[in-house]
Amino acid sequence: MPAQSGRDPLKLLAVVAHPHDFTHCAGTCGIHMKMGDSVTVVTMTDGGRKHNERFLDEMSKPEHERDPAILNQSIEEYAAAKARELHEVCAIFGVEDLRILTMPEPFRLRRSPEAIDLIRDVILDVRPDVLITHAPYDTSPASISTHGRGSMLLNDHRECAITAMEAKLIAAEVADYESRIPPHRIAEVFYLGVDVPHDDVDVYIDIGEWKQQRVQAECMFKTQGQSDEFARYRVEISAGGTGWWGRTNYAEGFVRAEPETLPCLPVSAWAKVRATASRVDQLQHRAGQVKLGPQ
Ligand SMILES: [Zn+2]
Structure with a gap:
């Protein structure tokens, strides 16, 4: 489909750590898909060990009180259910090119250095104009409770971002000499605003028209144990809060990796x-x- 804005269609590539992380830029991706651009979504892990709140609740009970139906679901089954959810969520925003990688969790580059080459191969295949990924540094308010303020502690999101940025550098400079694949340079990189304090955000994308889809997407992540009420509240607080700082109704925030010229x-x-x-x-x-x- 040609771009509607009188410019050449853009190719966007979003590289995120876990399936649910796509939601933080889903409205923006929906906007670009509707404009005739293309979006590829890559998750570094299948999230098989992430957000399985029901399983953790059962494991916290005395052994004789645990529900075997929840306890006996394998990680593979849980990950497969999450993959189905993410496919459906992507479809809401018109995104069809979804690639779920299965790096071991927690994702750490020192344990899975091959991830850099995998993402480089995706970049050389998709040849995106825009890369969206997590912030490769961690100053998010969430890190106060979950990852250590500051933060020198490692976490999946930052490791994913570092991987994507390393892959970007390698794709630009050292292509595959053997197979003669040409290198590729990405024009713009945007870090997800949810990974940084709100005053670090320098681009707000107005997703007022996509708020219902964001809520719908949030409701679809049943594997994460969240109710529809929780899903609605989460979007109100996150996209609503970002919209507040962007002086609009609902928004998704981003940080440019480099200043504009x-x-x-x-x-x-x-x-x-x-x-x-x-x-x-x-x-x-x-x-x-x-x-x-x-x-
Ligand atoms: Zn995540």
Whole structure:
């Protein structure tokens, strides 16, 4: 499908650690798919050991009280169920090219160095213009409780980002000399805003039109033990909170890996809307009552 915006279609590649991590950029991917761009999603692991809250709950009970139906589900069965969920979630946003890798969890580069070559091969196959991945550093508020503030502790998300960035470098400089595969350079890299404090975010993508799909996607991750109410609340807090800081209704945040070089000072369509639209309309826009730009 040709791009609708009068430009050549873009190829986006999202490389994330676990299946659910796709949701943090799903609205943005949906927007680009609708514009005629293409999106490939790669998960570094199948999430077979991640977020199995029901299993952990059973294991926390005395042995005679444990439910064998939950306890006897193998990691492979759990991962297969999660893969089915992710395929369905991707479909909501029009994404068909989903590649689930099966790196051991927790994902650590020192244990799975082959992951760099695997992602390099994906880059050389897809030849994306845009790479979306986690932040290769960890300053997220979530790290306070789960990964150690700061943080010098390793975690799957940062290791995934480092892997993707290493693969990006190798794909750009050292292609496969034997098979004559040409190198590939990625034009822009965006880190997921959920991995950083909100004031690190420098790009907000307005996903107001995709909020229901985000909720629907969140509800579909049944393997993670979350109720529909939890799913709705999560989107309200995360995409709603990001939208608040982006001065819109719902948004997904990103951090550019490199500063922009432009021919002149940029003034976005949204900045002009903010400067000219009625103040009351802007309040109502943030509350989702009226829709101003940028569309
Ligand atoms: Zn994750």
